[in-house]
Amino acid sequence: MELSLLNPTMHHHGIASKSTSHLPAHRASSGPARFRVRASAAAPPAPAAKPGSPKKRGKTEVSESLLTPRFYTTDFDEMEQLFNAEINKQLNQDEFDALLQEFKTDYNQTHFIRNPEFKEAADKMQGPLRQIFVEFLERSCTAEFSGFLLYKELGRRLKKTNPVVAEIFSLMSRDEARHAGFLNKGLSDFNLALDLGFLTKARKYTFFKPKFIFYATYLSEKIGYWRYITIFRHLKANPEYQVYPIFKYFENWCQDENRHGDFFSALMKAQPQFLNDWKAKLWSRFFCLSVYVTMYLNDCQRSAFYEGIGLNTKEFDMHVIIETNRTTARIFPAVPDVENPEFKRKLDRMVEINLKIIAIGESNDLPLVKNLKRVPLIAQLVSEIIAAYLMPPIESGSVDFADFEPKLVY
């Protein structure tokens, strides 16, 4: 995630120059075309044909880049230690028991059922909007699937040391699998399908220590909730933009995301060393900023999608950032002051610099010349990010940890 900040344009290259130019070719094909994600922007292309899936026709390769949804892996031995109840006497097992009950309830057991509206809506969608939709589905599916893989593995690895935490992870992977599957079925409306088995093997995994997994996944679940609920409520109020029925499912869907975030909140509370010192504050601010900036730059490159469903991209993003930040302030010990108007000004400057970097990539210059031209712009971008990081933060956290709590009035 950090790296993505330093090289935000790579994604743009991948999608704009590769996938969009290939995808329309599949519209006419009868069966689903599968496309793959190349392991990384720098890695050699994936083998052209994968044995066992012979009927694929004309696969499209979507190149992965530093801003695409990541696959994460972590130090599973350290995770085992962290949640070993024998070692950690202070684990708040009651909170985990409560969460387990909540996840077992399975609110959305029967929610993800499709209807004929999907295919009809997809068939009606043509031109650029269709391409943008495909990209949206594909990125969302990859993100959900990456959650599935990580949670599934954690569920497996923690079974012995903490069966309750392990089971919650398994139940969360159930949710993520459901979400990914539903999105992948959405892709089939566009005669496409993500080859998830292939993704599992071929994608590069980003390693994060457990502490960073907690910050990053907490934020991605909570920001996911705010993105989905905002889109849902906007479309409910403005049904003329309801171009594809998947959005109607977002209200219930995003409650899953919100609950997942709560679980990471409980995990962090069980490991107060990740929340209570100056390092935790610096990392909290860093992760918030990374996630917000990444989203802002990403979405501003795809404003056609948000405009296509009647949203103003920047207003939508700022709303999501502010709300996610308010939510996050209930657990992280410090968060950036995103409601300070200067914060948005900085984000907007980053977008402008990013656009210039993209323009260089699309020019006809020699690669060496392109790189030389990029250097000062990247330096500018980095300095904007650092300046945003150094803005006075807001002290925050759960009231369960606040020493002033007894004086709080509720």
Add this chain to the structure above:
Amino acid sequence: MAAPATLSLRPCATLAPSRSALPAARFASSSRPAPSLSISCPPRRFKSLRRALAVGSDQQASAASSVKQEEKPRTYYFLVANAKFMLDDEEHFQEQLQEKLRLYEERSMEQDFWLVIEPKFLDKFPNVTKRLKRPAVALVSTDRNWIRFMKLRLDRVLAEQFDAETLEEALASNPAELNFDKPDKWTAPYPKYESGWWEAFLPPKSSNGMA
């Protein structure tokens, strides 16, 4: 490094009494199988038995034998904060309650959670009321685990519990007028939830009659 657990607070502590401290003896079958809940989906044909079905997910076994469970004394767990926070600021809270209500309808489960505006039971908790802006709203449930989960979600709330003989007694409230000012700047690309959404979650009228 001082473990913040030691700094942590009354509201939480009250949520975690040792199991032996619970008024478990009052329950016919007192062993509450801790988290091993399974909210089952009672088949429709048992709809007539709805009232007899478990309220809290972890009480199914004991409830099946108690047809008139409202008349049994039970423990109620609650979270409380000022009405503005509970009903106006935290919009996700509304979504969560709607979701839960939908689930209970789908699975024909009897409601075991309510919102109580200015609850009478607060009189028993001077330590809570002195830290509370009024009017106050409480989320009350017989499901201890769920309230614990909601404390994790809402965070800025006080938690307590009490025993009551009847549902009416537990959920009795004092009349209060709720009017929230329109937010000065509303930047969300959607309208705010309609005021009054909480009415679906207030106790049945009969228990208000006690007020």
